[in-house]
Amino acid sequence: MKKVGDGTRILNFLIDTAFIFLVAFAGFKTWNWYVMYWGYTPHNFGWFFAGALFVYYLLFEALFTRTPGKWFTYTKVVNDAGKRPSLIAVLVRTLARLTIVDLFFMPFIGKPLHDYISKTMVVEV
Numbered sequence: 001m002k003k004v005g006d007g008t009r010i011l012n013f014l015i016d017t018a019f020i021f022l023v024a025f026a027g028f029k030t031w032n033w034y035v036m037y038w039g040y041t042p043h044n045f046g047w048f049f050a051g052a053l054f055v056y057y058l059l060f061e062a063l064f065t066r067t068p069g070k071w072f073t074y075t076k077v078v079n080d081a082g083k084r085p086s087l088i089a090v091l092v093r094t095l096a097r098l099t100i101v102d103l104f105f106m107p108f109i110g111k112p113l114h115d116y117i118s119k120t121m122v123v124e125v
Contacts, residue, residue, distance in 0.1 A: 001082050002124045006106070008073050009122060015069035016056070024052035050098060057094045062087055074125045085120050093118035 028048040034040040060067040065084055066076045077093070079085045085093070096102060096114035105113040115121055 001078070004073070004075050004122050004124060008075060009112075011073055012067070012069035012075065012122070015072055016067050019068055020049065020052050020056050023056065024049040027052065053097065054094055057097060058090060061085070061093065062090045070122070075122050076125055077120050078123055080119050080121065082123075085118070089118045089120055093120055 024045065025048075028045050031040065031043065031048070035042045057067065061077050065078070070076055077085055077090075079089060093114045096117055099113065102113045105111070105116060109116055111121070
């Protein structure tokens with residue numbers, strides 16, 4: 001079980017963020033159609049992005065232990081014992097991703113906040 005480096009994690013992030021953006025943008029545009037024609041309350045794009053991010057990571061990591069970005073780089077999420085993470089760990093991991101300070105922990109603790117507090121890591125398959 002070999003932990004992945006920062007370059008692989010960045011590639012995972014970029015691929016997953018592109019998918020999340022597309023889903024959030026589609027939801028935002030659909031909602032805006034309802035705003036225009038049915039009088040729904042308008043919302044900021046950030047709410048759609050945060051919601052898409054939460055659902056995306058929670059579903060993919062809970063069901064498959066990997067996201068499309070991790071499939072592309074042949075990596076997966078495991079707990080500290082090297083086994084499948086629990087649903088609670090995946091939920092904590094996903095909620096921690098919503099904080100804006102998540103990635104700033106890498107220089108201080110050697111991994112992002114979402115890995116640290118959920119006691120998980122990303123490893124090669």
